[in-house]
Amino acid sequence: MTVREFIAKWKASTLKERSASQEHFIDLCRLLAHKTPAEADPTGEHFTFERGASKTGGGEGWADVWKKGFFAWEYKGKHKDLIAAFAQLQRYAIALENPPLLVVSDMETIVIHTNFTNTVQEIHTLALEDLEKPEALQKLRWLLTEPERFRPGITRHMVTERAAQTFAELAQTLRSAGHTSHSVAHFVNKLIFCMFAEDSGLLPGHLFTRMVESIQSRPAQFADRARLLFAAMRHGGEIGFGDVVPWFNGGLFDDDDALPLDAVSVAQLLACAKLDWSDIEPAIFGTLFERGLDPAKRSQLGAHYTDRDSILRIVGPVVIEPLEREWSASKIEISSLLDKGTAPARKKAEGCYRAFLTKLRAMRVLDPACGSGNFLYLSLVELKNLEHRLMLEGEIFGFQRDFHQIGPHNVLGIEINDYAAELARVTVWIGDIQWNMKNGVGYSTDPILKKLDGIACRDALLTRAPSPQPSPARGEGAIQPEALTMDADASPPTSPLNELHGTQAPHGPQAPPPFMGGSVAQAPPPFMGGGWGEGSLWLEAAWPEADCIVGNPPFLGDKKMLAELGEDYVTRLRSRYKGRVPGGADLVTYWFEKARAEVEAGRVQRAGLVATNSIRGGASRRVLERICASGRIFNAWSDEPWINEGAAVRVSLICFAGNGLAESECKSARLDSKPVSAIYADLTGPAERAGFEPGPTCDLTTATALKExxxxxxxxxxxxxxxxxxxxxxxxxxxxxxxxxxxxxxxxxxxxxxxxxxxxxxxxxxxxxxxxxxxxxxxxxxxxxxxxxxxxxxxxxxxxxxxxxxxxxxxxxxxxxxxxxxxxxxxxxxxxxxxxxxxxxxxxxxxxxxxxxxxxxxxxxxxxxxxxxxxxxxxxxxxxxxxxxxxxxxxxxxxxxxxxxxxxxxxxxxxxxxxxxxxxxxxxxxxxxxxxxxxxxxxxxxxxxxxxxxxxxxxxxxxxxxxxxxxxxxxxxxxxxxxxxxxxxxxxxxxxxxxxxxxxxxxxxxxxxxxxxxxxxxxxx
Structure with missing residues (x-):
């Protein structure tokens, strides 16, 4: 078949999708001298029509044509909605083994979407008439034979780094103009989300970029225009002439404050807006932008950052892998019930499926030192991926598909640094929306951004006791010491841990700014004193209820704690945790001990945290010994490279659970990726022979000092x-x-x-x-x-x-x-x-x-x-x-x-x-x-x-x-x-x-x- 014959045939065709799709693809194969699916793969294992199970919404297969490792192709009838067709392919991409190219066609137009991991998405549109051009035919040949030719040259990391650097320059310009670091940070976060929203199609018609372009010659008008936009995003509604803005809010747009920009700043902002924000990488977004927004971290711009795979070494074993093992067991039970072929058995099978899905959707992951949100983002994405796979497998079983429900509410965080806390919220919002769009799910509305009160800005270790109201010293109504209970939400506004991150209390000693999400702590009465002084009563901070704990708490050696945090804070910290964390232990061990206590109490199933590798010895190791005494370390990396505050360090990654760990998990302990029968407190294991048979017991952490x-x-x-x-x-x-x-x-x-x-x-x-x-x-x-x-x-x-x-x-x-x-x-x-x-x-x-x-x-x-x-x-x-x-x-x-x-x-x-x-x-x-x-x-x-x-x-x-x-x-x-x-x-x-x-x-x-x-x-x- 010649190109002209192909164009003439399909231009004149009025066939419906079902009767035309396979013939259209076979004609393409003839045109390109390529074997058809039946010729190339008679078994249909790697190249076939109608790949996958029946769709619960009707139709056969998840894709009309599929070639493993090359593409998935969905056809629609002429002039039908190709955007909807692409969304369908996205929904089933995981089941189709995530091919690098997703193709949709209505027989007159072929649209090729790139789907490579960690790259920006590119779209190649070929109309029938374009096939007369050699370059168009070449693209179709690459589609069938060399999909790597479509791999974009720009990665998501590159886009994110470029965006962070450009915004860092804008933030510095605004600070130099006399604006406070906190007002700059909050303002810039709103700008960041606006640009992501317009490039993702949430803000119509590139509204934000048009607004900036319109005032290039009149920069004095920027603040007024921005306030109008922010107000519209807070409530939703029309702005200007005909542009309808959806309801965003979520807390980010609680205020419509906007900073004035001069001509230089407007030019910088426009340069930022020209970037493609839809493909920024949330796994590194928060870290990079925090360096630009926090003046104390500006020197880290350009430094390395912790990569996704390193974080997944914690998130995988603690959050996802136990759920996957449980689902594998449930699938066996479901299959066995369905094999019986009876209505009661089928009903029970679907009940088993729904019960597991309900359990998964109820999962809560806490990062008690969440920084700018990279652990939270990856935990959320992995939970959403698992829910998506479960729903696809449910379709294979024949169960009705329902709506995706896992979202930002499934992750919780505590962060003392206000720059990082708000960036964590923005990171989670962006990551959630990106995932939904990439997988053809769509995004929630009214509002688009749900409140993220689960990410709190406060100290994770200590909290000030609530202030008792004035009352008689004796008799009825007198306040007793035991009445001073812990307030999980009360937060020391100027905790030295905040100083450790290089920030100051933004709005005076009592009130965090409204966008922080932290509660307002009452001033202590005169008899209690103020600050971290002798008069104040400080208690161990409570952590919110969660199923798993993950994170990368701050690294600060014992010898530096006094200088960095101050004698008052360190004295109170050590006093409050006396008997649990030994003197001389590093700061990070306090997070380990709190997580251990949560696990031991049964409030948390598993925890995984990062520490410097010095936790394997000295006073810090005593905390790991407590973990081993009350539970079990089931996965660890003893000595790995890591990036902390822009610097390369050596760390230990430690995942642990209580003594009630499932039998299957007890047999699957892994140390430095190798199976072991036990992991000791110094992050070593016994010598192992074949399989899981233990060799000589050699837990050196049990060695004691010798008098001799x-x-x-x-x-x-x-x-x-x-x-x-x-x-x-x-x-x-x-x-x-x-x-x-x-x-x-x-x-x-x-x-x-x-x-x-x-x-x-x-x-x-x-x-x-x-x-x-x-x-x-x-x-x-x-x-x-x-x-x-x-x-x-x-x-x-x-x-x-x-x-x-x-x-x-x-x-x-x-x-x-x-x-x-x-x-x-x-x-x-x-x-x-x-x-x-x-x-x-x-x-x-x-x-x-x-x-x-x-x-x-x-x-x-x-x-x-x-x-x-x-x-x-x-x-x-x-x-x-x-x-x-x-x-x-x-x-x-x-x-x-x-x-x-x-x-x-x-x-x-x-x-x-x-x-x-x-x-x-x-x-x-x-x-x-x-x-x-x-x-x-x-x-x-x-x-x-x-x-x-x-x-x-x-x-x-x-x-x-x-x-x-x-x-x-x-x-x-x-x-x-x-x-x-x-x-x-x-x-x-x-x-x-x-x-x-x-x-x-x-x-x-x-x-x-x-x-x-x-x-x-x-x-x-």
Missing amino acids: NESVAFQGPTKGGAFDIPGELARQWLHQPNPHGKSNSEVIKPWANGQAITGRWPDMWIIDFAEWSEDQATLFEAPFAHVLVNIKPDRKFSPEKGMRERYWLFKRSGADMRLAISGLSRYIATPEVAKHRVFVWCPASIASDKNLVVIARNDDTTFGILQSRIHELWALRMGTSLEDRPRYTSSTTFRTFPFPTGLTPNLPASSYAGTPQAEAIATAAQRLVELRDNWLNPPEWVERLPEVVAGYPDRILPKPGCEKDLAKRTLTNLYNLRPQWLQNAHATLDAAVAAAYGWPADLADDEVLGRLLALNRERSG
């Missing part, structure tokens, strides 16, 4: 100020006299931190007055003068009283460590955080930093045991990590480690000197240190100079011409290279240490850990 290891390992002192000085200055001071005749060498020492161990020593010294009084310190003139200028001014503003009053001393002196190493000529040191777990000898004259762990031993045997593979395995499992670098601690790592019998740290080295095991370890350790030192400082490349005063190690300086080569000689580089001689030296040491335990040298890692744990339990029992 007490008072041996210490964290170095914490400076708390700029006490460090360069070597050149230190050497000058060493020659200067003091009024009392003592040398400055008594208070200045060479100083080593982690970098000095793993890299090369940077020739840094430290001023250290130990525990001396201020009067004693003043007698060391030059060092004390340095303290007055460089430390005292900063200490004045410290929230800690001791830091302010004892400004010349370290924040933490490390007195216990000083006592332990006094009398030793050297001590063992290892960096707290390092890529490789290496130990070194430090002369006693070198001062250690807080990021060094100091072991107060000077015998080679102890050194060798610590540097062995056996101890390294224990350290890696018992420690936490910073990013991808393992962390070693004196408490959880050293104190729990069982040394070989007879070689424990509570014994003097003289007690085992000369024994074969100790001698073998000491000899191997000495050899390892000697080889390492020779590699680090080759005699051919260095010269050693005595220090300017006695008592300090020699200075190691590069010989002329060797500077660059010597700079590369570091322990990190050595262990990165791991040359054969180093491997041999370690193998000899490892064998000697294993022999001291009485073990073979080639034990598997899990076997070593299992034996060490058994020793720990034996000695601690």
Whole structure:
């Protein structure tokens, strides 16, 4: 068939859809020299007419023509509604395996809609007459043979990033004009939704863009025009001449406030309006726009963001997969009932289907730190996808299709940051509307935007007790302390958690702005005080009822909480959660504990939260131990990359449930995507053999501190100020006299931190007055003068009283460590955080930093045991990590480690000197240190100079011409290279240490850990 023949035939045709559709497609195949469905696929498995089940609304198949992985094609009679045909294809796209192209045709026009994941949608319309053009025929050939040719070059991520960047510029212009950040943010959110609404067809005729274009030469009119539009969107109705605006509201348009724009701002806004807002990606929308609207986060513009797949690692196991498993079981029951072929059985089958659908539609997902809504959006989309699949499968069973009901009301959120809270609502609204349109469902009306009171702007951890009304102090009507109950809606308007997000109370101390959705907290009476002070009564905040909890709570380490949140807030937080969250735990653990309590109480089925990977150890791990004691971790990723506040971090993703977890879920625990029989609190599992059979039990979180290891390992002192000085200055001071005749060498020492161990020593010294009084310190003139200028001014503003009053001393002196190493000529040191777990000898004259762990031993045997593979395995499992670098601690790592019998740290080295095991370890350790030192400082490349005063190690300086080569000689580089001689030296040491335990040298890692744990339990029992 020729092109002219095809055009002539179908232009003249008056056949109805049913009789014409297959013939039309077969003619197209003949025209393009392509096999027909019957010729290409006689079985109809991948290329067929009338694909799918009968439609409950009438008709056969979900698509008139279907080619797997290529397209789905729906025909309509001539001049029929192709928009309705496309909506039908969208509804059944999931059942048709989401083909990349969706095609509709009325025999005179062929419309190709792209349906690729994460790309903007493109539409290609071909009229009959267009087929005479070679490019039109080429598109039809690609449709049948190369659908990838239609893939749009612009992704949804690209569109969203471009829109966020453009709006960030507009927001900055408005702030520069003197408008408050909060008024700018609320105004911009309304503009954002207007542009999405017009590009999605909710606002008629690109009304918003026309409005902006109309005032380009008269920018002073913008605010008045915008107010008219916002007012119309609040109530619905006509605007201008004939444009009818639907009823939107939902809270976003409760006010019609609009900011004035100058010509530059109007041009920026018009540039924004020209973008296609219908395809922005809600999964990243909130994060990107928050960076532009929140001035505290503007520096994060252009930074990476957390991707959809990472979030689904939480949402999938916690929210969706349990429902899918339950539905799979229900389908088996439904099929069995339908197979009976009786009316009662069919009625029971449909009842089973309807009951599950009702349960699904009642699901509520809470994100108690929802940020700008990415977890909420993806939870909503996945629930809607599941409902959609269920309804399609219900049609296959022959049940009547009903309306989609899952929507924004199925997700709940708590967020302290007002920028983020409103963006979360906008994200959920946009995501819901996008999904409905993409799947041919349509959108709700009257109003289009339903209230999202379920996303509250308040503190998720603490709430102020309601203020009692004035009443007699005694007798009837007196308020008793127990009458002060928790108010879940009361929110501290200026919570320090808000400060953590970089925002301030927008409208004074008592009233959040109307668009926030938060309740107004009453001012406390005089006897209760105000703010976070001593007089206020603060309670644990309540969380709304939900079935599942997901989210990414704020990351803030224990050591930074005081500085970031303030002493008052931290004191109250720790007091309120005392006995549940230990002191020293990171901020994120409070969300874990609250979620655990909700699960234990039966109010929540499952929870999944993100934390920094340090939650696997230290005080933070105690919260996971409570989770394991009252329930079960059933899915976890122990150490994964993540984006937090625009920065790359390492995190743990942890999903848990109560002890009532379904049997099917108990058998499907997964750790780092692999099946395991259990997940311990340190996010490790037992060694696994085939299937789910457990290997040796090795839950190292049950290891306890050993008395024999007490008072041996210490964290170095914490400076708390700029006490460090360069070597050149230190050497000058060493020659200067003091009024009392003592040398400055008594208070200045060479100083080593982690970098000095793993890299090369940077020739840094430290001023250290130990525990001396201020009067004693003043007698060391030059060092004390340095303290007055460089430390005292900063200490004045410290929230800690001791830091302010004892400004010349370290924040933490490390007195216990000083006592332990006094009398030793050297001590063992290892960096707290390092890529490789290496130990070194430090002369006693070198001062250690807080990021060094100091072991107060000077015998080679102890050194060798610590540097062995056996101890390294224990350290890696018992420690936490910073990013991808393992962390070693004196408490959880050293104190729990069982040394070989007879070689424990509570014994003097003289007690085992000369024994074969100790001698073998000491000899191997000495050899390892000697080889390492020779590699680090080759005699051919260095010269050693005595220090300017006695008592300090020699200075190691590069010989002329060797500077660059010597700079590369570091322990990190050595262990990165791991040359054969180093491997041999370690193998000899490892064998000697294993022999001291009485073990073979080639034990598997899990076997070593299992034996060490058994020793720990034996000695601690």
